[in-house]
Amino acid sequence: MVEIFPENWAVLHLGLIFCLTLAQLLVVYVLSDHHNPPMGLGLFTVYFMAALLGWIAFTLQQGTIAPMTLDVPAVAAMINSYLLFLAAGQRANKHVGRIVLGGCCLAGCLSVFFLNPKAMYVVYSALSGFFFAAAGLLCAYRAYSKHNVGDGIIAGAAVLMVASVPIAFYQLFTSDNLQLARVITFGAYTWSFVLLAIGFLTSVLIEYQQHLSHLAVEDPLTGLLNRRGMEDALRVSMARANRENAQTSAMMIDIDHFKNVNDSFGHETGDNVIREVAAILERMSRASDVVARVGGEEFMLILPDTDASAARLVAERICRTLGERPLRVDQQSIPVTVSIGVACSRGETSLDELCQEADRAMYLAKRGGRNRVASVESRPVHLSNSAGVS
Numbered sequence: 290m291v292e293i294f295p296e297n298w299a300v301l302h303l304g305l306i307f308c309l310t311l312a313q314l315l316v317v318y319v320l321s322d323h324h325n326p327p328m329g330l331g332l333f334t335v336y337f338m339a340a341l342l343g344w345i346a347f348t349l350q351q352g353t354i355a356p357m358t359l360d361v362p363a364v365a366a367m368i369n370s371y372l373l374f375l376a377a378g379q380r381a382n383k384h385v386g387r388i389v390l391g392g393c394c395l396a397g398c399l400s401v402f403f404l405n406p407k408a409m410y411v412v413y414s415a416l417s418g419f420f421f422a423a424a425g426l427l428c429a430y431r432a433y434s435k436h437n438v439g440d441g442i443i444a445g446a447a448v449l450m451v452a453s454v455p456i457a458f459y460q461l462f463t464s465d466n467l468q469l470a471r472v473i474t475f476g477a478y479t480w481s482f483v484l485l486a487i488g489f490l491t492s493v494l495i496e497y498q499q500h501l502s503h504l505a506v507e508d509p510l511t512g513l514l515n516r517r518g519m520e521d522a523l524r525v526s527m528a529r530a531n532r533e534n535a536q537t538s539a540m541m542i543d544i545d546h547f548k549n550v551n552d553s554f555g556h557e558t559g560d561n562v563i564r565e566v567a568a569i570l571e572r573m574s575r576a577s578d579v580v581a582r583v584g585g586e587e588f589m590l591i592l593p594d595t596d597a598s599a600a601r602l603v604a605e606r607i608c609r610t611l612g613e614r615p616l617r618v619d620q621q622s623i624p625v626t627v628s629i630g631v632a633c634s635r636g637e638t639s640l641d642e643l644c645q646e647a648d649r650a651m652y653l654a655k656r657g658g659r660n661r662v663a664s665v666e667s668r669p670v671h672l673s674n675s676a677g678v679s
């Protein structure tokens with residue numbers, strides 16, 4: 290035993306696991322008051338704690354392999370492999386097989402009371418390998434679908450654990466060396482734990498980086514683009530419009546008297562009204578159009594390859610649809626109207642200039658009585674109300 294797994298190795302492994310568990314706890318602490326914690330955070334933490342306890346139990350038991358009433362490391366190994374499967378399932382948002390595998394885990398735990406050490410070892414390492422394989426598949430799926438290499442590392446950890454099972458079984462059945470087989474299994478547990486902790490931390494960091502880069506271009510309330518996102522989305526089509534001397538139209542859409550909505554129905558319902566208007570704008574625009582929220586109750590709609598009269602028709606349709614009947618928000622009927630400014634440019638115009646023109650037209654629509662469309666594509670200014678009357 291000593292040659293295979295010397296004591297200083299055990300101390301090194303235990304120290305490593307201890308540090309990684311502390312790092313994991315630090316991450317949990319930092320993220321705990323975040324309103325949107327990473328998926329599977331709680332279950333992964335329980336897994337790391339259970340693995341630490343299992344490994345401490347194994348270290349304490351070294352050299353005392355004589356039959357015991359309860360093989361604590363074996364039970365811990367089974368339970369924490371199942372926890373890993375649950376955590377991976379929560380992270381991948383797939384909850385298949387939880388009850389069946391939970392039943393297997395329970396049966397495996399209970400069986401250790403009745404089996405001899407060799408049979409007990411076969412049961413727990415086979416079951417743990419199976420749970421690791423299931424967890425690895427879920428993480429591989431998530432790594433692929435979310436482009437997150439951290440989940441790929443977790444899947445790699447599962448491969449390491451699964452690969453150790455036939456190697457350990459080979460030792461057990463050819464040389465009947467239970468001690469060596471157990472050491473192989475727990476060695477694989479340790480190194481897969483190290484990989485798992487690194488993978489989990491990497492995965493969470495990548496997720497936050499993705500979240501932050503989304504925040505830079507996305508409005509968190511509506512999921513629409515923000516002004517910067519809109520500029521990014523339009524860079525190519527504006528360059529093409531400049532090159533081909535094509536027309537681009539812009540609409541500034543502002544909800545009328547929105548302060549009254551907040552005052553009468555509350556800020557939260559006000560937020561839901563903004564979401565609902567955003568959804569309507571998205572529904573009413575084409576796939577090539579870009580919709581963005583550019584202020585509290587202000588939206589910008591950019592229509593590439595669209596001339597002023599076509600844009601004006603779209604604007605009047607939006608104005609009419611919203612003004613026609615009250616919105617149903619939070620089980621209440623809330624009358625909402627919008628004022629829309631339309632601007633159009635041909636060829637070489639900057640997005641900023643186009644938006645300023647649309648903004649100017651929107652103020653004209655407000656001054657003209659609200660619930661109407663104004664355009665500044667050519668002077669004089671055209672005004673029409675939601676019924677389209679000039």
Ligand SMILES: Nc1nc2c(ncn2[C@@H]2O[C@H](COP(=O)(O)OP(=O)(O)OP(=O)(O)O)[C@@H](O)[C@H]2O)c(=O)[nH]1
Nearest residue numbers: 543544545546547548549551556557559560585586
């Ligand atoms: N609920 C909610 N309200 C917001 C948000 N952003 C801005 N507001 C509110 O929107 C209101 C805008 O008020 P004003 O700029 O005076 O305009 P208005 O009441 O819509 O009137 P007009 O634009 O002149 O028709 C303010 O009361 C802001 O508090 C938001 O994200 N959620």
